[in-house]
Amino acid sequence: MLVRKATGQDLGQIANIYNQGIAGRGATFETQPRTAGDITGWLDEDQLLLVAGIDGQIAGFARTSAYRERACYAGIREFSVYVEDAHHGKGLGLCVMRALIAQAPAKGMTKFIARIFKENAASLSLCDRLGFRQVGVYEKHGQLDGEWRDCVIVELLLI
Numbered sequence: 001m002l003v004r005k006a007t008g009q010d011l012g013q014i015a016n017i018y019n020q021g022i023a024g025r026g027a028t029f030e031t032q033p034r035t036a037g038d039i040t041g042w043l044d045e046d047q048l049l050l051v052a053g054i055d056g057q058i059a060g061f062a063r064t065s066a067y068r069e070r071a072c073y074a075g076i077r078e079f080s081v082y083v084e085d086a087h088h089g090k091g092l093g094l095c096v097m098r099a100l101i102a103q104a105p106a107k108g109m110t111k112f113i114a115r116i117f118k119e120n121a122a123s124l125s126l127c128d129r130l131g132f133r134q135v136g137v138y139e140k141h142g143q144l145d146g147e148w149r150d151c152v153i154v155e156l157l158l159i
Contacts, residue, residue: 011036052096075110115151
C-alpha cells in the first residue's frame with residue numbers, strides 16, 4: 001500500500017471513488033456525481049489531499065477541508081475518507097488516515113472533526129481505532145433522498 005500527496009492527474013480517479021460514496025448513500029449528503037473539474041479545489045495548498053494505492057492504482061483518498069472562516073478556528077479541519085468499493089475492509093482507510101493525521105500538524109492543523117451518518121459503522125469503527133472521540137449526535141441533521149439522517153460528531157485533537 002502506498003500513500004502519497006494527490007496531484008491533478010489523480011483527480012479523475014478521486015472523483016470516481018467519491019462518486020461511489022455518493023451513489024451508495026451511506027457516507028455523504030451529496031447526491032450529484034462529481035467530475036475531476038468539480039474537485040480541482042481539493043488541491044488547495046492550505047489543505048491536505050492524500051491518495052492510497054494498491055498495485056499502482058488509486059483505491060482511496062483522505063482529505064481535509066476548512067471548518068469555519070473565523071480566525072479562532074484556523075487550525076480546525078473537517079476530514080473525509082473514501083475507499084473504492086472493491087477495496088473495503090483491506091485497511092486502506094486506516095493507512096491513508098494515519099498519514100493524514102501525521103502530516104496535519106506541519107500544516108498548522110490542530111483538530112479534525114467530522115459528521116458521520118449514524119448507520120455508517122465502518123467509518124465510526126475507523127475513527128474509534130484512530131482515537132477519535134464521539135462528541136454527540138446531530139439528530140435530523142440533513143435530508144438525503146427525502147429522509148432525515150442523524151450524524152455522529154467525532155473529533156481528534158492533533159496537538
